[in-house]
Amino acid sequence: MLFVTIFALFGDDFRLAVFTKSADDGFSASMIVCLILFCFEIILAFITKPEYRFSFFFWLDVLSTVSLIFDINWIWNLIQSKASSTLVQSTQIARASRASRAGTRAARIIRVIRVIRLIRIVKLYKLAQARLKKNKASLVRSDVTCRGTAEIHPMNLTKNIAESEQIPEDSISQDFESFGDYKPENENQIKESSTINRKMTSYRRSITVGDKKFDLPQESKVGKKLSELTTMRVIIVVLIMILILPFFNINMYREIDSYVMGLDLIDKFIDDQSKFNFFFNEYIEQHKKDSLPLIYLEVTNKLKWNSSINPDNLRDVEVNIITLDAEDTYEYFSFAIYDLSSQTSMQAGINMIKTFFICLVLTIGSVMFSKDTNEIVLEPLENMIRTVKNISKNPLKAVQEEEQNAVIREEAFEKSDDKNCKKNMILETEILEMLIIKIGALMALGFGEAGSEIIAKNMQQSKGDVDPLMPGKQQLCIFGFTDIRQFPDVTEVLEQDIMIYVNEIALIVHNSVDECLGTTNRNLGDIFLLVWKFPDSVISKDKYKAKTLIISHPYVAQYADLALISYIKIISEINRNKTILKYNENQSILKKLPNFKVKMGFGMHFGWGIEGTIGSEYKIDASYLSPHVNLASRLCAATKQYGVWMLISEYIHNLLSLKMRNLTRRVDRCTFKGSAEPMDIFTIDLNVDNLESYTPRIIDHEKNKKRARVAKRISRDELHKDLWSGVYKSVRKLKEENDLMQMVSDRSVKFYDAFEQALADYLNGQWEIAREGFVKALKLRENDGPCLNMINYIDEYGGVAPVTWPGYRKLLEK
Numbered sequence: 001m002l003f004v005t006i007f008a009l010f011g012d013d014f015r016l017a018v019f020t021k022s023a024d025d026g027f028s029a030s031m032i033v034c035l036i037l038f039c040f041e042i043i044l045a046f047i048t049k050p051e052y053r054f055s056f057f058f059w060l061d062v063l064s065t066v067s068l069i070f071d072i073n074w075i076w077n078l079i080q081s082k083a084s085s086t087l088v089q090s091t092q093i094a095r096a097s098r099a100s101r102a103g104t105r106a107a108r109i110i111r112v113i114r115v116i117r118l119i120r121i122v123k124l125y126k127l128a129q130a131r132l133k134k135n136k137a138s139l140v141r142s143d144v145t146c147r148g149t150a151e152i153h154p155m156n157l158t159k160n161i162a163e164s165e166q167i168p169e170d171s172i173s174q175d176f177e178s179f180g181d182y183k184p185e186n187e188n189q190i191k192e193s194s195t196i197n198r199k200m201t202s203y204r205r206s207i208t209v210g211d212k213k214f215d216l217p218q219e220s221k222v223g224k225k226l227s228e229l230t231t232m233r234v235i236i237v238v239l240i241m242i243l244i245l246p247f248f249n250i251n252m253y254r255e256i257d258s259y260v261m262g263l264d265l266i267d268k269f270i271d272d273q274s275k276f277n278f279f280f281n282e283y284i285e286q287h288k289k290d291s292l293p294l295i296y297l298e299v300t301n302k303l304k305w306n307s308s309i310n311p312d313n314l315r316d317v318e319v320n321i322i323t324l325d326a327e328d329t330y331e332y333f334s335f336a337i338y339d340l341s342s343q344t345s346m347q348a349g350i351n352m353i354k355t356f357f358i359c360l361v362l363t364i365g366s367v368m369f370s371k372d373t374n375e376i377v378l379e380p381l382e383n384m385i386r387t388v389k390n391i392s393k394n395p396l397k398a399v400q401e402e403e404q405n406a407v408i409r410e411e412a413f414e415k416s417d418d419k420n421c422k423k424n425m426i427l428e429t430e431i432l433e434m435l436i437i438k439i440g441a442l443m444a445l446g447f448g449e450a451g452s453e454i455i456a457k458n459m460q461q462s463k464g465d466v467d468p469l470m471p472g473k474q475q476l477c478i479f480g481f482t483d484i485r486q487f488p489d490v491t492e493v494l495e496q497d498i499m500i501y502v503n504e505i506a507l508i509v510h511n512s513v514d515e516c517l518g519t520t521n522r523n524l525g526d527i528f529l530l531v532w533k534f535p536d537s538v539i540s541k542d543k544y545k546a547k548t549l550i551i552s553h554p555y556v557a558q559y560a561d562l563a564l565i566s567y568i569k570i571i572s573e574i575n576r577n578k579t580i581l582k583y584n585e586n587q588s589i590l591k592k593l594p595n596f597k598v599k600m601g602f603g604m605h606f607g608w609g610i611e612g613t614i615g616s617e618y619k620i621d622a623s624y625l626s627p628h629v630n631l632a633s634r635l636c637a638a639t640k641q642y643g644v645w646m647l648i649s650e651y652i653h654n655l656l657s658l659k660m661r662n663l664t665r666r667v668d669r670c671t672f673k674g675s676a677e678p679m680d681i682f683t684i685d686l687n688v689d690n691l692e693s694y695t696p697r698i699i700d701h702e703k704n705k706k707r708a709r710v711a712k713r714i715s716r717d718e719l720h721k722d723l724w725s726g727v728y729k730s731v732r733k734l735k736e737e738n739d740l741m742q743m744v745s746d747r748s749v750k751f752y753d754a755f756e757q758a759l760a761d762y763l764n765g766q767w768e769i770a771r772e773g774f775v776k777a778l779k780l781r782e783n784d785g786p787c788l789n790m791i792n793y794i795d796e797y798g799g800v801a802p803v804t805w806p807g808y809r810k811l812l813e814k
Helices: 002-018 021-048 056-071 073-079 090-138 140-147 161-166 187-203 221-248 259-268 273-287 341-393 395-415 428-447 449-460 487-515 554-574 578-585 587-592 627-642 650-655 702-725 732-736 738-744 749-763 767-780 785-796
Strands: 206-209 212-215 294-299 303-306 319-323 334-339 473-484 519-524 527-533 600-615 620-625 646-649 664-672 679-684 809-811
Touching (some): 002 021, 002 056, 021 073, 056 073, 056 221, 259 273, 259 319, 259 334, 273 303, 341 428, 395 702, 473 487, 473 554, 473 620, 473 627, 487 519, 487 527, 487 578, 487 587, 487 702, 527 554, 527 620, 554 646, 554 650, 554 679, 554 702, 554 732, 554 738, 578 587, 600 627, 627 646, 627 664, 627 679, 627 785, 646 650, 650 679, 664 749, 664 785, 732 738, 749 767, 749 785, 767 785
Parallel strands (some): 600 646, 664 809
Antiparallel strands (some): 294 303, 294 334, 473 527, 473 600, 600 620, 646 679, 664 679
């Protein structure tokens, strides 16, 4: 339709400017085709777009299409009642002259009406804008990067964010599910999900660039309405000016023509032959060489003259018939015909320039009218709507991406030469936009990864009701519990400062877990629940069997290794970080607890858990419920009994890579309260005595804190991508960080062989031999917690295994 619109605008003027009368029929046929196409377009839009029916643009389209009728030469001739016979027959000259003058005035009016077709240029402009937005959307994340942010210290923040999305959606470690994917568990949820999907269809259009898919930013209803009103007002103002101004020109109502004076002299001396001949010849000589030359002159029944140009070969608009206001009954009747083809051609060219100029005015006017509105109101509003939609799909990921994009924009602005372009005054729309992002960030922090689906479901509902309770969902996870030792006593000493104490430890726990691709699910004062959720792509989905991990997948072992390494990092930090070490020298604490040191216990187990909301409409928490979560908690509690930093179940041990397994030591086989299935439990021996302390760098500026968070998140995404592709092995993290390597390097082969042999004798019921073995191992490593625990346990039974010894110990404490 682009070429059809251009032809409708310029075709008639191009015909007059370039072609002769013989081409008129071809142009008329082409204009009929345009008329049919425009009518078909209007009918289709009328049927498919309810908002278009009888709207402002509908009536403008109708008027502009109707105006095409006057460009069809056959119809215009009928309207003017032009006969097809020879123009120069004298019996028709008077009527032709009067019709010509009337037709000229009508043509001027019609030419003004034709300007309404220019609204189709506005349509083309709006279409071009939509396509431009689509092209920009495909590069929306990398667009800002191109504005001078080639290097961002310290983590190269200007890497195209989309690159991190090359991993399959279901493998993203911090999300593990497709962005905004909601899987209903029952029939009611299926119906509700179907309703939500229908309502969200218009917001989920996307484009594909290469092998990547991006959501397109959609125009808001407010933006669309305001844009239409602005365009409508611009069109009305321009059209009123164009339609009204020609009526203030005197040529619209009266023709001033000096040619009439010559004819008047000829008629005045028609009875005096000599004077008649003189004025007749003089009239010819004066006008046949003009820019608009005389081509025919006749006094009926007396004398006539014609040039080599035949008036019948010219169009009606290319001839000017000059007559005196005489009746047909006069005996003599004078008239002259002038060739206006050069003037008509020039006028057609000028008309094309005028049409182009009006198009330019319409476009510039529309841009100028809407520019400030777009920048100040619409863009912030549509950014807010886009942010809310992203939050409704996945709150955690949406907030993180918004923060990441904000950092990139800040870096781009700082590197820009035009730093004075930013206004000091922050508008309300900007404040509201930042507020929405903050609300989303608070929701994501409050609910965590487990609560993302709750937020998404409620935000996707069109009604204002909030339904925080929803059915749970089974997930396969690594569950970790960690607690702070001697917490009640420390609370009594520190009182209100206990919050600082807990939060300083929490920061270390959260940082280490996040760096190792896990998430913190619950903070319960001195206890933290940590979760590493496996993506669906490494889970067997056989509906006839319980969900199981695909153990052969290389990602599984590396992911489990990282979970265990996070524990080692936390232990390293609380024994190196001076922010924590200062409590070891707190005199108030030492007075109550001599030889006090900040210590923590860690338990880790793998299994299924039900992810969902716990609570009521008054207060909810998004967390996990299952026996496996409880087992992780009991493993954590058992570390006190065994005198070790951490205990991990055999299910975790089976997931680890071979190199990581070699760092572990089996310390017992037992059952826990609530579980009748015995399992081996393992620990990793860590030497923290020789760690070198350090003072952490304090980030005191909020902007720098945000950039540090984004840099860390990018590093995390890169780690996950490398882990998934097999480029990176988790055990390398121990080698890359000297303090971690130092903690696990003290490994005596004799000690481990002696302990393992003693443990085997103990499990086989040969407790006397086992006790001697544990004593022997204890000499190789003084104060070893598991050795002391085993010796004490054996001594409780008099050094002899009970007759009913099942080969494992029952731990009944919570």
